[in-house]
Every structure is written in C-alpha cells, then in structure tokens.
Amino acid sequence: MRLRKPVVTASALVMLLSAAACGGSGGDEATAATGTCTTERIGGSVTQGTLLSPRGLDPVGQPGAAGSGGTEVQALFDTLITYNAETQAYEPQVAQSLDSNADHSVWTMKLRDGVTFGNGDALTADDVKRSIERHQSPSNTQVSRGEALTIASMDVVDPLTIRFTLDGPYPSFPHVLATDIGMVTNPRIVDAMGPDQFALNPRGAGVGPYELVRYTPGEEIVMAAKNDYWGGPVCIGTLRFISISGADATLDALRTGELDIALLREPPAIDEARAEGFESLPTLYNYGEGIVMNSASNRPTADVRLRKAITAAIDPEAINNRVFNGTALATSALIQEATPGLYSGEKGPAYDPDSARRLVDEVKSSGWNGSIRLLADNSPIRVNEAIAVKALLENVGITVELTNDMSLAEVLGRVASDRDYDLVIWGPNYTNEGLWALMNRQLNSQSKSNYYGYADNRMDAALADLRAADTVDKQQKIVGRMQAILNDSPVIANFAAYEEDNIHSNRVGGLLLTRGSVLRYDKAFVTGS
C-alpha cells in the first residue's frame, strides 16, 4: 500500500524519540547523613545485603564474620564488649566495666544493671557464664571454641559480677568478649527449645537492640526495633537482611535503592561504588589474597628454598594490574602500610625473579622434578589470579598443574579437611583487631587448625609474645619480627591486602563499624522515608 512505508518509518521515529526523551534519571546527590540516633529520628527501615546466609541465628556455631551473619546476630544479641573501629579501642557495651589484674590473667566484669532479654528476664552473671560455656562445648565446631577456651574458669561473684581466670596472660582478652562469645544467649530459652530450633527462632533470647520478626533461611531476616533497649532509643524501626551473590547484582541493588547497605569485597566494585558517591565503612584485611604453600613434610613446598622461590617469583603489582585493574592494595607484606598502629616499616619479600630462578634450580638439583600443583576455586577473580600466578611461576622455571574448576566448598574440603594440596590461592585474612587469635590458630605449630603444615619455633615464640603484648607499640615490634621470620621461612606468597567495605547510601547514618566488618545499628538512623 502506498501509505505503509511512511507510516512504518514515522512510527519507528516516534518510538525512538519517546524512548530517548524518557531516558532513565541519574541518582540523586544528597549529602551524607551525620550524627547519631535521637528520638526525633525514630522511624524508617533499612535493607542490608549480605554475602552469605548465616548458619542460623545462634551466636554459637557462627564463623563470626560480617559476611556470614555477624551483623545480624550483633543486632539481636549485642556484645559484652565492643570494638570501636574508629578509635581502635575496646569499650564496654552490655558490660559496664572489664578490669584485669596486673598480668592480665584474671579479668573481672561488671554488668549494667537493668538490662533485660527480649522476653523480660533480667541479664545476670550466671547467664553470661552459661552462655560462654556453650561456646566452650565440644559440640561447637567453630573458631569461637578455641577462643572461648582461653578462659580456664569463670566465677560468679554476684548477680552482676563475673570473674574470668584465663589460661595465661592475655592483655587483648576484651577481643574475646567482643566476638560471638560475648553475645549472651538466654540459657532458659536455649534449654527449652534445643539448639537447632533456637538457631531458627531465638526470639526473646537476646539483649540487643532488635527482636526477630521473621527468619526464612536463605531468603531474608526481618527484625523490629525494641522499645526497651538498655542503650536508649533505637531509631531504625525495621531491619531486613537479604543475601545477594555477586558484586554486580549487589551494586545494581544499591543503585536502585533495593539495598541501603551492602558488604562488598571485590576491589573494582568497591572502587566503582565509591566513585558513584556511596558512603564507605571499610575494614582492612592483611594477607588478604596470596598463595598458601603447604609446608607439610610430604610436599615439594616443605623445602623452604622452594617457598622462598615462589614468594620471590610473585609480583603483586602485576597481579593487581592484571586481575584488579590496579584497584587492589598490592603488597607482599604481612601488614599493609595503611594498617593503623601495626605497620612497623618491615617490608615483605621483594619481587626478584632472578633469585627465584636460582632457588628453583637449586631445589631441582636436590631431586625435585620441577612440577607443582596449584589449586584455586572457580570464582572469576580466583580464576584470573590463578592464571596470573601460573604465568609468574612458570617464568622462573616451575611447571604448574593448575586446577581451577572446583567450587569454593570443594577447595575448602581439599585444604582444611583433606590437607591435600601443594599451593592454593587463598586469603588467611588477618585484621589488626584480634590479630593474635587469627594468626595463632593458623600458624602455631601446635594448633590443630594449622592446615598449612607450618612449623617454625621462632613463629611459635613470636605468637606467644604477641599474646602477652599489652601495648600497640609492643605488638608492632613483634609483628615486625614476624615479618622477618616470614621473609626467611614463608608460608604465604602474599600479593594483596584487601578491604571489605560496608557500602551504604546517604540516607543511612549513625552506623558504627566494629570488629570483622560487623556493623552496629543501635545508634543508626535514616533520613527521608
């Protein structure tokens, strides 16, 4: 028909113009919400994205990290002591005070009067004791058991006072009560429900600012603010936690407002979020990404010369550029220079491929066939890291058999359970808070969780000194010593520290960052709806 072509052309033009004219709007550029929770700011809701669904809502049995339930249980149970990430100091939270004797082997804690659980029961010292005993029980397979066992005995002095006698001097003992161990669970409710049901429905069992409304494992956790919280008014009325996997999906959700807060780990995603104007609450993890070398006697990497060759072969900057587009904190050091208080100036192993080749030739001449197995999980970042590492190792004469098609769970099994690996792309993740507890578990030759097979008397002695260090200066010197030990007898060829960042929109203010990227919501508020 004569009119058909002009009609079709005109139609297409109109639709294109309509779409262009009605393009999506950019984000608003409100300023950050400042201040703290006051009665005038009560109201509103917040949705937070998490990396993994928690293993239930019982503090006993938690890995203790923000990425897998740490913030959620913090909101329900609070902690006896809190770690202030800004001042780098421990402060009493549910406890009123925590004092030690001269050598820090006996600690006396007084509880605040008038603190109640969600069901109205008063919080007593006996409740604290029974709660911590749950963490010490052999049925607790998590990290917290080892830390709870630093407490040799507990004595209830009076209903609000408890005395902890430790297994030795431990000036950083407040760290223990700032973790899941310091989250007091109402023992009467736990006994009545049993631990499995309690983990699904801990209503009334916490002294935290929030009470559980709904928990659908793998889907969402919804909490409502308590109006009788011991710490005063709780501003944000409803908290909702959902797990979203993948940095891209998380960023999308932040941009559309479906999430107000999310924990990001990937350096490029963090960079992008900050560039778009989102607020940031980062936590630095040292020894964040590297190549863990199995030092067990039946492995090629039992030979310290080979481990030194591998560390010398790794160029952190090259990996940073190749994998992270330059956005990561490239370093081979134990402590990255931005770590507050602990950086002593000691450098990690230098990138020295010539030295690496010499050492590789030496080890080959001792009978090694030159081949080594490298394990990495199949996440996109680890696959890219593994490819870069393989290239760097082959550059110095090492033949690498790369396996990077396993899930993280399978790699965990091979490393932690079977201990069947030579090299694995891994991040031990040491924060400056609780450093001794983290390092001792993995690097102490007597630790049963030392799946690196690492055994060095000098490191054992340094770890013992680190536990007993009562000032940041002393800790810094000991950590400097540890760097020298690790340069001489490496266990990890580190190439990056990394940040976990609680990225959040401008409408949320008053968030308090505590240990392990965990957020406290007791003083948080929202502006607008």
Next chain:
Amino acid sequence: MFHRVATVLLRIIPVLIVVSVSTAVLIELVPGDPAVAVVGAEGTPEQYAAVRENLGLDRPWFARYLDWLNGLLHGDLGKTLVPPIQDVSTLIATRLPVTLEIAVLSVLLALAISIPVGTWSAYRYGRAFDRVASGLSFALISVPSFLLALILIYFAVFRPEAVKGLILAACVIATVVLAAATVGRRGAQLTAQGRRGVRLFALGVFAVGFVLAAFLPDFPRQGFARIGEDGLAENLRTIFLPVLVLGLAESAQLTRLLRSDMATTLNDDFVLASRAQGMPVRHILVKEALRPSTFSLVTVAGISFGRLLGGTVIVETIFRLPGMGTLIVESVAKKEFMVLQAAVLVVAALYVLVNALVDISYLYLDPRTRHVRV
C-alpha cells in the same frame, strides 16, 4: 475411562523409584565433603571425622538411600546437614510454592500469548501478521533466557521511563493505524458496525496504553515477596519480570506449534464445510478448528510446565528467587543429599503427574481416544 485414568496414575510409581535411585547414585559421584560445610574451614581433622560419623557420611550410599526411603515411607524427609538445621519438608514447603507460582503463571502467560497469536497466524498464513509473529517467535527462541532477563532488567528496572514512553508511543501508533483503517477506501470496505467496532478497539488500545504508561509500577531488580507476608500486589510486582522472561520464551515455541497444527486443521474438510455454510471466522477458528489443533500444544505445555518446576536456575539466580532450582543447585554444592533426594523426588512427582494429566486431557479433547485399548 476410570481404568485408563488409574493406569496412567499407577505408571508414576516405578518412574519415581528409578528417579530416586538415580539421584542417590549421582549424588555419590559429586565431589565434595559435606563435613567441611558443616564444620567450616577452621575445623580439626578429628572434628571432620566426627561429623562424618554422626551424619552417617561414612556409610555406603545404598545404606543411606534405604534409610532415606524408610523415612519417606513414614512421612519423614529428614533434616538438613548444614546449619541452620531444618526439616527438609519445611524447606521444600517454603521453596515449592515460589516455583509453582512462577511455573503456573509463566505457562498461563505463554498460552495467553500463543493461542491468539498462533490462531491468527494460521488464519493469515503467509501474510504480514504471520510473518511478523513468526519473526518475533524465532527471535525469542534464539535469545537465551538469561540474556532476555538481563535486557528486561536493563529497561524495566533501570530505564522505566523509557519503557513507559515506548508503551505509550506504541499504543498511540496502533490507535492511529486502526483509526486510519476506518476511513477512506479501506473504511468503505467495512460495514458501519465494523467501523464502529474497530474505532472502539482503537480507543481501547489507547486507553490501555495510557493506563499502563501512567500506572506501571517500578519492578524490583530481584527478590520475591510472599503473598502471606507482603500481599498479592507486591507478590505480583516481584514476579512480573521473571514470569515475563519465562512466559515469552515458552510462548515462542507454543505459538509456532499451534500455528502449524492450526494451519493444517484449517485445510480439513469439516472446516471447509463450515466456511461453505457461512459460519463467522470467530466460530470457525475458536469452536471448530482450535480444539483438534491443541494436542501438540497441550503436550508441549505440560512438558514446559514440568521443566519450569525443576526450576530455571539461571532465571532464579538472576532474579534471586528462592525456588526449587536454586535449592537443588545449592544442595548439590553442599552435598545435602537429604534435601536433594527430596527435592528431586518432589519435582519428578509433579512432572509425572502433570504429564499424566496431559494424557488424561486427551480423553476430553478427543473422545475417540477413550475407546483405544492401552
């Protein structure tokens, strides 16, 4: 007929037995150690061994399968291995309705699109409408569902104003074209009643476009709102995009199928006889030709429904839907064999049941099949 129905239903049992045994064997072949998922990365070798013993992970697969079967026959599907420890039946009860809702709505949407489009394409075989419909169907069949999902997300979530503008523009253009068809030489070919009908239809199209552009809600990038907790409106808002993705993908093949069958049926003698008797087009298409053309459509729709019940993992992952697909994939990763056995059995049972209902529906669609010996 009752005998036919009973026979079809009884065939389900051996199928389910084969599925459950196969699942148990396949789980055994999946690498990984559930003890690590239970204990975590910081456990000691003794703790891992203790967990394996407590959970029976050190027993042979057929011993674990027989225990599970015994539990199933007593109505107990067991508990999850990895904390939080939950009843498997409770877990499936929370996930299955999500998948069922999305599968049902997707198939209904697919049928709502494919039946009118396929029917009219067959009637206008080789003409403009048929060519456009076929082209769009081929395009939808060719595009992977995850790509379609990402495209819809880009427009519906991040460019909602553009989508509203496009909808309004498309409706305005359709209104103008329809109105133009009632004037001039083309309009003269229609009766007065016909012209009135087309103009009313054009007005309806404009009104729908205006309402959609004005009141189209914002769709979330991901997540699922349950009816009992957030209400029906919020539930439909959260599942609209995933249902659209799956419905469009299924409608493409159903449209092609119906178009072919219908085109053949329209050449049958009884249809020609109806035309000769002066029956209206609507009567011929809907009352005469559609029913005998739907055998393939019903069969494939049943298969599609079963496939959607198994969960379209990619769409569920993109939209973060807590359905059976993601449950099965997560269970494989964690080697949660109790969950996997139960989930696969439930999906298989529903799949077989739906296809049994499809078989039974033939008895209604074509009474001649009632007398066919099995």
